[in-house]
Amino acid sequence: MDFKRMKKLIILLLMSSNCFADGYPRHITGLYKCKGSEIDTKTVFSCRMNIKKTKYTYDIFTKCNDGTFYVGTGIYDRAKHNLSLVFMNPKNKEETGVAIADVKKNGSMDSRWTHLNKTTLGYMSCAKSLLKKG
Numbered sequence: 001m002d003f004k005r006m007k008k009l010i011i012l013l014l015m016s017s018n019c020f021a022d023g024y025p026r027h028i029t030g031l032y033k034c035k036g037s038e039i040d041t042k043t044v045f046s047c048r049m050n051i052k053k054t055k056y057t058y059d060i061f062t063k064c065n066d067g068t069f070y071v072g073t074g075i076y077d078r079a080k081h082n083l084s085l086v087f088m089n090p091k092n093k094e095e096t097g098v099a100i101a102d103v104k105k106n107g108s109m110d111s112r113w114t115h116l117n118k119t120t121l122g123y124m125s126c127a128k129s130l131l132k133k134g
Contacts (some may be wrong), residue, residue, distance in 0.1 A: 021070075032050075033094070036111075073086055085099050
C-alpha cells in the first residue's frame with residue numbers, strides 16, 4: 001500500500017471515530033443550546049447546558065435565560081441512545097426532578113422531564129453548540 005492511500009485511510013478512520021456504526025454520536029459531552037416549556041405555565045424558556053463525562057456518569061450544568069441554574073447527574077445508554085438524569089435547582093428544592101433525553105443521530109436531544117411530586121411533563125430540545133465555553 002502506498003503512502004497516499006494509507007494517509008487517506010487514516011484520515012477516514014479518524015473522521016469516523018466520532019460515530020458509532022449506527023450513525024449516532026459517540027460522545028454527548030459539550031455545550032448545548034436548549035429551548036423548552038415550563039410544566040405548569042407552559043412558559044417558553046431557553047438555556048445553555050454543559051455535559052461533562054465523569055468516570056461512569058455525566059455531570060450536567062444548565063443555566064437558563066431567567067437566571068436559574070440546575071445541576072444534575074446522568075447515565076447514558078449507548079444502545080438505546082437515551083440520557084437519563086436527575087437534576088436540581090440548588091436555590092429551590094421544589095425544582096428537583098428527573099428527565100430522559102433521546103439523542104438523535106445529528107447529536108441533538110429531545111427530553112421529557114418532571115419535578116418530584118408532579119404528574120405533568122415539561123419538554124426541552126437541545127442542539128449542540130459550536131460556541132466555546134466562555
